[in-house]
Amino acid sequence: MNTENFEIKAYPEMWESLNMDVERFDKMRLMLGEIYGKTYLTQKNRPNSMAYFDNMIAEIHGGRIQELLNAKKEGKPVVGTFCVYIPEEIVLAAGGVCVGLCGGSQGSVPDAEKILPRNICPMVKSAFGFKAGRICPYFQAVDFVYGETTCDAKKKTWEILNQMVPTYVMEIPQTKKPSAVDMWLSEVKDFKTKVESIAGSEVTLDKLEEAVKVMNNKRKALQRLNNLRHADPTPISGKDVLLIEQIAFYDEPVRFVAKVNSLCDELEQRIADGVTVQDSSAARIMVAGVPMALPNWKLHNLVEGAGGVIVNEESCIGTRYYKDLMKENTGDMESILKELTRRYMQIDCSCFTPNDERIDQVLKEYKESGAHGLIHYSLQFCHTYNVEEVKIRKACEKQGIPYMFIESDYSPEDVGQIQTRVEAFLEQISE
Numbered sequence: 001m002n003t004e005n006f007e008i009k010a011y012p013e014m015w016e017s018l019n020m021d022v023e024r025f026d027k028m029r030l031m032l033g034e035i036y037g038k039t040y041l042t043q044k045n046r047p048n049s050m051a052y053f054d055n056m057i058a059e060i061h062g063g064r065i066q067e068l069l070n071a072k073k074e075g076k077p078v079v080g081t082f083c084v085y086i087p088e089e090i091v092l093a094a095g096g097v098c099v100g101l102c103g104g105s106q107g108s109v110p111d112a113e114k115i116l117p118r119n120i121c122p123m124v125k126s127a128f129g130f131k132a133g134r135i136c137p138y139f140q141a142v143d144f145v146y147g148e149t150t151c152d153a154k155k156k157t158w159e160i161l162n163q164m165v166p167t168y169v170m171e172i173p174q175t176k177k178p179s180a181v182d183m184w185l186s187e188v189k190d191f192k193t194k195v196e197s198i199a200g201s202e203v204t205l206d207k208l209e210e211a212v213k214v215m216n217n218k219r220k221a222l223q224r225l226n227n228l229r230h231a232d233p234t235p236i237s238g239k240d241v242l243l244i245e246q247i248a249f250y251d252e253p254v255r256f257v258a259k260v261n262s263l264c265d266e267l268e269q270r271i272a273d274g275v276t277v278q279d280s281s282a283a284r285i286m287v288a289g290v291p292m293a294l295p296n297w298k299l300h301n302l303v304e305g306a307g308g309v310i311v312n313e314e315s316c317i318g319t320r321y322y323k324d325l326m327k328e329n330t331g332d333m334e335s336i337l338k339e340l341t342r343r344y345m346q347i348d349c350s351c352f353t354p355n356d357e358r359i360d361q362v363l364k365e366y367k368e369s370g371a372h373g374l375i376h377y378s379l380q381f382c383h384t385y386n387v388e389e390v391k392i393r394k395a396c397e398k399q400g401i402p403y404m405f406i407e408s409d410y411s412p413e414d415v416g417q418i419q420t421r422v423e424a425f426l427e428q429i430s431e
């Protein structure tokens with residue numbers, strides 16, 4: 001595929017049936033296709049296996065939506081998600097589908113700002129705006145949305161979102177004390193009951209164990225990909241890995257695993273043959289911080305456009321999603337739910353206090369990735385990541401790690417300024 005023949009396919013009849021603002025959405029489709037072409041298809045020497053992921057983008061508003069609608073027709077629950085704390089295994093065990101809802105576009109922010117305050121995180125505004133403006137087929141297709149109480153902007157937004165689409169809120173504690181573990185377990189059990197009520201059937205131990213295997217396989221495939229990109233020189237661009245990490249949130253998991261593993265086979269061959277996407281002097285950058293939801297490719301595009309390469313994302317759309325596996329054979333329902341809770345509690349989101357595990361994890365990933373410098377990326381008004389940045393910066397200073405902090409939103413206004421800073425940072429690293 002190249003920029004000339006790429007397009008995101010249009011499905012106006014389907015969108016009409018989903019009560020979307022079709023005219024406006026179609027314009028957004030064309031814009032997204034153009035941005036994708038310029039950002040992705042102009043890259044040189046991409047692995048051939050990226051064709052599948054290009055096609056996932058081409059079909060993002062049609063083919064995958066049709067699969068969700070088919071699942072719904074069969075009575076399977078389709079759950080929209082925003083956060084990596086959703087116990088996906090439970091939805092899968094009920095035969096259902098989890099889809100990550102987009103929250104990475106400036107296009108939907110004005111819709112949100114008609115209702116919500118302007119001075120909250122752009123990810124929350126972007127996601128909410130997609131529903132308020134009826135410009136996301138995923139939002140229109142879901143049975144319910146899973147929200148969580150990880151941050152204030154989100155938990156208060158769910159109350160308003162619930163007036164537009166059923167929004168189920170799971171309480172996520174903000175510490176990891178024993179009492180918090182008990183509370184989390186009881187929230188997991190409540191979520192299971194909710195999913196069973198939509199599915200009309202019980203989530204049995206066998207089904208849950210099967211779902212755990214599917215999710216472990218998905219996480220292992222993503223871990224394998226991340227390990228391979230750490231090769232020096234790297235066989236794949238950071239932009240391409242970010243894209244796969246984003247698609248992980250809406251593709252069918254078994255098919256996705258097969259495609260990621262085929263890509264990994266190709267990358268192993270590229271490493272053996274010395275095929276690379278960068279010249280050997282390129283600065284290797286690790287990014288840490290808030291998730292970059294589709295279609296937020298801003299920072300990766302700037303770093304790689306300036307001659308650097310991104311070799312790791314310590315983020316929810318990144319390692320925080322796949323670093324932890326679960327025990328597969330636990331023996332009974334109570335034990336498997338406890339193990340599920342244990343696994344999800346290892347995610348080191350900045351909403352927790354204290355959260356020193358994350359500082360250690362960032363340093364560990366930095367070392368493993370062979371990076372030459374670290375960029376902490378945060379979104380405006382994300383208080384927890386912005387404050388935690390102080391500790392990350394100090395830890396990097398202590399270790400002598402070249403470091404830069406970027407706080408941004410989705411508007412193009414700060415692109416010039418960030419570009420100048422990124423270029424200076426890459427130069428500093430190369431000296």
Ligand code: SF4
Binds near residue numbers: 291351
């Ligand atoms: S940063 Fe925290 S709140 Fe946001 S998606 Fe990740 S775990 Fe959820």
Ligand code: SF4
Binds near residue numbers: 124154379383385
């Ligand atoms: S980036 Fe921060 S403020 Fe935004 S949704 Fe995530 S935790 Fe909340």
